Amino acid sequence: MTSSSDIFVTANPGDPHGRLTIDGLDFACALGRAGLVNDKREGDGGTPIGIFPLRQLRYRPDRLQAPATALPAFPMTPEDGWCDAPQDAAYNRPVRLPYPASAETMWRDDHLYDLVVVLGHNDDPPRPGAGSAIFFHLANEKNGILQPTEGCVALRLPDMLKVLSSCTPQTTMRIEAL
Template sequence: MMRIDVGADGWLSWNGRRIACRLGRSGIIVDKREGDGATPVGAWPLRRALYRPDRLARPVTGLEVAEIGPADGWCDDSAHPDYNRSVELPHPARCEKMWRDDHLYDVVVVLGHNDDPPVAGRGSAIFLHVADPEGKPTEGCVAIDLADLLDLLADCRPGDLLVVSAL
């Protein structure tokens, strides 16, 4: 099992490598709540990788990989039974579009935060994804440059953990 460490200081490290990362606009938090803009502290399993096939080739990784399509969304409506689940758009509840105009979701690693089972209001759509080129923070995810994300994915296997620490 590989451990990917993320610190409150904005650095991510794995296998002796250390790179800058972006965290939530509200920093990191132990008690995650929907919409707080914070990255949750904890050890989050890497569930699967998603990618935009119109923008890049299938990432090389030991994780399960799936394509993102124009109808893909992620439910962030804590009052809906599909909360914190992948959904097809259009959807009756509030959802995030996975097929974005920007490049932030060209590659996404779905993290096992609040998903087994999802608890309403405890946070949804917590991913490891591509960092904003202007250096903007995330809405609660962890983000790194595309080249670094592809390098990291090449080392990933089922059972690996992304560990967000307050230190």
């Protein structure tokens, strides 16, 4: 059953740009540099096709206040990381930095992770190599063009705030090719 607050992400095959809709609102979004993929693999640059729960929102408290949302929201710290080492026991899980295996830094110099929603992709349980750190985060924009991600879904800040205000713990993100 689909609720009115589900997020729909669609794109043409191979296109790193798509459309995100929720509650009658429609936004341009950035996707992985390889576009949408059916069989997500670590490092392939693809955004996975599927239906994913929104696990939680993390935000940079030094840059933004917690936005209006019903999602569980947690402030980040400079020690927050996300393990992307397929053979590590913490693969596709949050970790504290420094971490002995490969891990992405969540507290970034750019603004991409000032707001980041953890998507329930490959996390119950994680399968080694099936993709990690698939997030819904802020977009990198150059000259008015949203830049591709490493496999995530990304929006401009004003659009993200509108979407988050409609999200609940029951909201899912449905990603599909046109």
